[in-house]
Amino acid sequence: MYSGVRRAGEGFIYPLRPITVDPGDRVPPIPTRAIYCEIMPLLIILAVGLWFVFGDPGKTTANWFWEKSAAPWESVDAFYYPDRTDLTIHQSRVNLDDVDACRIWVRSAAAAQGDVLLMRGDYECGVGKIENVYDLSVYRITVR
Known part of the structure; x- marks a missing residue:
């Protein structure tokens, strides 16, 4: 695998220097804390918002919990x-x-x-x- 510098209006410049990977090198950790603490709440809010816009949350909730009877808000x-x-x-x-x-x-x-x-x-x-x-x-x- 090779790396190179790309300038505006130019393609990759060859010859490029090869990238060497040492088996002893540590792979940087994935920022899981940032994913779970910052991104996941936003995704959950987005999913619930889409459910309210495109779905029918009252009917869906009633089907989940009151399958054979009336939900408290239904007549x-x-x-x-x-x-x-x-x-x-x-x-x-x-x-x-x-x-x-x-x-x-x-x-x-x-x-x-x-x-x-x-x-x-x-x-x-x-x-x-x-x-x-x-x-x-x-x-x-x-x-x-």
Whole structure:
């Protein structure tokens, strides 16, 4: 391997003096303390910032910790279908606190229809409304 001097407007100058590496020479240590103490916090802040800009941190966090239930900041919408063969007829209640409140409301709506055991009807609880697409509501999860 050769080293040389490079000047503005010129290429490398040849002949160059060879670089000799002595096996006894110590390799300078990698500055790991600088990497972990100065650069890593900046990379973490950058990653979290990109997550907030391009991702959906509320939905992602809810999926991590509240996979089958509502996160504390999410609302639950209840849908009761008196006839499970005709899903166009339904009763609904929005902005319930959690999935248990949804189930309680559905049981009371079914009891009012004379279907205490939900033999004829059906229900679902939509957790974390994401968006409306025309007449359709999109939820993070739907549970029974």
